[in-house]
Amino acid sequence: MSSRTDILSLIRENRPQVERPLPDVQLFDGNAPASLLSAFKECLQRMGGVFLEPPGSGSPLAPVREKIAGAKVVCSTVPEIVGNRDIDRITAPQQLADVDFAIVRAAFAVAETGSVLLSDAQLHVNALAYLAQHLIVLLDPADIVVNIHHAYRRPEFRQAHYACFHTGPSATADIEGVLIHGAQGVRSLSVLPIARVGKRSAH
Amino acid sequence: MTTRPETPQSRDVMLHPELLAQDDRDAIVRGGRRLDHAGGTSKALRAEPEKQPRGARVHGSRPIDQVEAAARFIAAPEHEKMHDERLWDLRQKRDREMHGMAEWEELRALASSIKEHTLVHLDEYLKQFEANARANGVHVHWAKDATEHNHIVHRILDDHGVKSLIKSKSMLTEECGFRPYMAGVGINVIETDLGERIQQLDNEDPSHVVVPAVHKLRTDVAQVFARTIGTDPDNDDVHYLAEAQRESNRPLILEADAGMTGCNFAVAETGSVVVCTNEGNADLSANVPKLHIASAGIEKIIPRLEHLTVFVRMLSRSALGSPMTQYTSHFRGPRQGGEMHIVLVDNGRSARLGMSEFWTSLKCIRCGACMNTCPVYRRSGGLSYGATYSGPIGLIIDPTYDARKYSNLPFSSTLNGSCTNVCPVKINIHEQIYAWRRELVKRHDVPFAKKAAMKAAGELLSRPALYRAAIAATDVALAHLPRFVIYNGLNAWGKHREVPEPPRQTFHSWYQTNRGAKR
Numbered sequence: 001m002s003s004r005t006d007i008l009s010l011i012r013e014n015r016p017q018v019e020r021p022l023p024d025v026q027l028f029d030g031n032a033p034a035s036l037l038s039a040f041k042e043c044l045q046r047m048g049g050v051f052l053e054p055p056g057s058g059s060p061l062a063p064v065r066e067k068i069a070g071a072k073v074v075c076s077t078v079p080e081i082v083g084n085r086d087i088d089r090i091t092a093p094q095q096l097a098d099v100d101f102a103i104v105r106a107a108f109a110v111a112e113t114g115s116v117l118l119s120d121a122q123l124h125v126n127a128l129a130y131l132a133q134h135l136i137v138l139l140d141p142a143d144i145v146v147n148i149h150h151a152y153r154r155p156e157f158r159q160a161h162y163a164c165f166h167t168g169p170s171a172t173a174d175i176e177g178v179l180i181h182g183a184q185g186v187r188s189l190s191v192l193p194i195a196r197v198g199k200r201s202a203h
Numbered sequence: 204m205t206t207r208p209e210t211p212q213s214r215d216v217m218l219h220p221e222l223l224a225q226d227d228r229d230a231i232v233r234g235g236r237r238l239d240h241a242g243g244t245s246k247a248l249r250a251e252p253e254k255q256p257r258g259a260r261v262h263g264s265r266p267i268d269q270v271e272a273a274a275r276f277i278a279a280p281e282h283e284k285m286h287d288e289r290l291w292d293l294r295q296k297r298d299r300e301m302h303g304m305a306e307w308e309e310l311r312a313l314a315s316s317i318k319e320h321t322l323v324h325l326d327e328y329l330k331q332f333e334a335n336a337r338a339n340g341v342h343v344h345w346a347k348d349a350t351e352h353n354h355i356v357h358r359i360l361d362d363h364g365v366k367s368l369i370k371s372k373s374m375l376t377e378e379c380g381f382r383p384y385m386a387g388v389g390i391n392v393i394e395t396d397l398g399e400r401i402q403q404l405d406n407e408d409p410s411h412v413v414v415p416a417v418h419k420l421r422t423d424v425a426q427v428f429a430r431t432i433g434t435d436p437d438n439d440d441v442h443y444l445a446e447a448q449r450e451s452n453r454p455l456i457l458e459a460d461a462g463m464t465g466c467n468f469a470v471a472e473t474g475s476v477v478v479c480t481n482e483g484n485a486d487l488s489a490n491v492p493k494l495h496i497a498s499a500g501i502e503k504i505i506p507r508l509e510h511l512t513v514f515v516r517m518l519s520r521s522a523l524g525s526p527m528t529q530y531t532s533h534f535r536g537p538r539q540g541g542e543m544h545i546v547l548v549d550n551g552r553s554a555r556l557g558m559s560e561f562w563t564s565l566k567c568i569r570c571g572a573c574m575n576t577c578p579v580y581r582r583s584g585g586l587s588y589g590a591t592y593s594g595p596i597g598l599i600i601d602p603t604y605d606a607r608k609y610s611n612l613p614f615s616s617t618l619n620g621s622c623t624n625v626c627p628v629k630i631n632i633h634e635q636i637y638a639w640r641r642e643l644v645k646r647h648d649v650p651f652a653k654k655a656a657m658k659a660a661g662e663l664l665s666r667p668a669l670y671r672a673a674i675a676a677t678d679v680a681l682a683h684l685p686r687f688v689i690y691n692g693l694n695a696w697g698k699h700r701e702v703p704e705p706p707r708q709t710f711h712s713w714y715q716t717n718r719g720a721k722r
Contacts, residue, residue, distance in 0.1 A: 003345040003346060003347045003351060004345040006347055007329075007345055007347060007501065007547075007549045007553055008326045008329065008330070010549070010553035010554070011325050011326045011329070011501075011553045011556060012326050013557070014553055014554065014556040014557030015322070015323055015324075015325060015326070015556055015557075016322070016323055016556070016557075016559070016562055018319075018323060020316065020319040020320040020322075020323045021316075021320065022316075022317065022320045022321075022506060022510075023313055023316045023317060023320075024509070025313060025317075025509050025510060025512060025513055028306050031305070043526065045233060045234065045236075046236075046238070046240060046526070047240045047241075047525070047526070047527070047529065048231065048233075048238050048240055048241070048529075093490060093491045094457050094491065097453075097457055112516075112526070113526050113527040114526075114527075115527060115531075120538060120539075126486070126489075126490035126538055127486075127487070127490040127491050129486070130483050130486045130487045130490065130491075131487070131491070148512045148515055148516050149509075149512045151512075152508040152509065152511060152512050152515075153508075157473060157475070157508055157533060157535075158473055158508075160533075160535065161339065161534075161535050161536035161537065161538055162490070162532075162533065162534060162535070162536075162538055163532075163533045163535075164486060164530055164531065164532040164533065165527065165530065165531040165532075166529070166530060167526075167527040167528070167529050167530070167531070168240060168241075168529050169529065170481070170482050170483040170529060170530075171240065171241035171243075171481050171482065171529050172241060172242070172396075172397045172398070172445060172481055172482050173241055173242035173243040173244070173414075173481075173523075174242070174396070174397040174398030174401065174414060174415070174416055174417075174445075175397070175398075175401075175416065175419075175421055175424050175441045175444060175445060176244075176248065176250075176285065176289070176420065176421050176441060177242060177243055177244035177248065177289045177292065178229045178230075178243070178244070178421075178441040178442070179229075179230070179231050179238055179239065179240070179241060179242075179243030179244075180397075180441065180442060180445040181231060182446075182449065183397055183445065183449065183481065183482035183483070183484070184395055184396075184397070184449055184452065184456075184482045184483055184484040184487055185482065185483030185484070185486065185487065185530075186483070
């Protein structure tokens with residue numbers, strides 16, 4: 001513990017003798033967009049994500065089923081879609097290395113940035129959202145908050161051991177600024193707006 | 204359709220229009236829009252192949268000759284132009300984001316206040332962070348310096364029998380010489396960020412805090428990968444190169460015994476470590492192996508989640524002109540069956556806290572905006588600084604580690620103040636650069652030519668009449684002096700630059716003639 005003591009006493013010795021009160025941060029939500037879903041969609045697309053339009057008729061999950069139709073390995077943590085890799089039987093993340101599509105539900109989303117929040121509660125095995133080739137996220141439109149300030153008031157950041165904003169797919173521009181999707185993680189991120197199970201859709 | 208999509212920033216100015224590619228085949232276009240998030244350029248750029256210039260020559264603690272290394276970078280015009288243009292593009296995209304947010308300046312002021320408050324109470328917040336992280340089941344360690352950091356991590360890895368470690372980019376581990384240390388003890392470290400991996404495979408340091416291989420052209424990367432991971436040396440298609448790196452790293456990620464990340468923000472109230480990446484490689488590093496070690500500089504502390512919002516909103520906008528990093532990851536505790544360690548590292552930070560002119564440099568969030576805007580950095584490349592931190596922020600941080608070795612760096616600035624203007628946490632960077640010049644002269648750590656010039660300039664600037672006489676005489680002299688007097692070895696400014704045409708009259712004498720009489 002001696003380094004701890006040394007560092008803390010050096011800080012006490014050296015810290016500037018000035019008054020610097022801690023400011024409160026307001027929510028900056030005065031100019032909220034009329035439709036959070038439209039704003040979210042716009043930002044998601046700008047960040048390289050795919051917005052799956054809910055079909056006018058038929059199964060609301062049709063866009064997801066269409067996407068995974070040709071896939072070999074599908075791992076789902078949502079009751080709406082049954083995959084062929086049971087997440088509850090995974091004992092090590094490496095067992096997810098061959099997953100083509102992962103399907104999860106977002107804890108919530110942020111209109112300002114087009115982000116979806118995935119925590120350990122939604123992922124079951126955290127690595128699922130990174131080892132899979134493609135990620136499909138179901139999002140209840142009622143779960144969209146206006147901006148990052150509202151987002152950090154959500155309970156996940158105090159409860160989950162792991163929580164991550166996904167804003168589009170894994171991307172890089174490290175070589176000559178050329179944009180690449182699927183740098184190390186998922187090659188695509190698609191979001192389908194659909195109300196949670198057991199909850200009647202608002203529209 | 205082969206037509207080029209309209210770029211929304213028609214007001215953008217290109218520094219080197221000849222780089223504009225005739226085709227845009229590399230681009231990802233969605234709904235007629237060319238995507239430029241995650242650091243992607245807003246336009247298609249293409250340079251001609253050319254041998255890559257290397258960085259500064261480092262000889263122990265001898266002063267780094269940044270000017271010499273920069274001259275070699277400038278002598279490679281394709282590299283220099285591409286570097287200049289790409290970073291300028293990031294700067295312009297940053298401006299676009301700034302103009303899109305009414306509260307931008309308010310957020311900068313908040314960010315600065317939050318950081319200053321936290322630094323002034325750093326001991327209390329560190330203790331709070333430690334207590335909360337421990338309560339979440341995280342092991343917390345304290346390292347006084349780079350050596351202790353490396354020893355602590357080594358011990359944790361040894362305890363778990365770790366032979367290979369995957370890690371995400373961390374400037375702190377660069378600062379600690381972590382990879383060379385681990386190579387010495389036989390632990391295989393694999394960088395998982397594309398740019399950082401390129402630099403690792405090429406035995407080069409990162410040249411930029413956010414885009415580590417920004418000084419390289421695609422042809423350079425093709426050569427590095429051909430040599431190290433077996434790609435086709437004649438194929439420099441960027442999508443092909445990135446895919447090859449992904450595929451070669453994937454098995455290493457799956458087989459690694461431990462994962463390591465840096466830390467962008469450490470939230471005292473929750474004990475969480477926040478890491479921002481575009482590639483999701485921090486999430487792979489932390490979530491695939493059972494063991495996760497996060498290294499954090501002690502200045503990364505933020506009091507509460509409420510304050511984290513300000514930094515999350517500004518980091519990627521300042522760095523890359525993208526609204527958010529693709530991944531903003533919050534590690535609050537170990538995952539089920541896993542183990543998590545945090546190493547809190549001082550390495551000179553507590554000492555810097557006591558430097559009255561320089562302590563606010565600890566506010567830095569490593570966004571790189573000051574580098575992207577700096578005309579010296581853009582044209583000389585990050586490796587010319589021969590230090591972990593390059594560009595304007597490097598000029599004021601590096602001398603705190605070794606005042607002699609980095610004694611030349613504070614002179615690699617025009618003091619134009621652009622760095623200060625774009626800094627999201629309002630560090631007065633250019634003023635600190637100037638203060639370092641004074642400090643180094645006081646400590647006799649400055650080479651003779653610079654010292655003599657500074658002393659003469661100081662005397663001249665303190666006497667208005669003498670200054671005016673000197674300027675008038677210089678203008679006459681410049682018009683008539685032979686070239687070798689102006690462009691000699693003592694005048695670094697004369698290298699690679701023509702001195703502008705001297706004015707026929709000084710401003711002061713023009714003013715006296717035209718306006719002065721009216722008073």
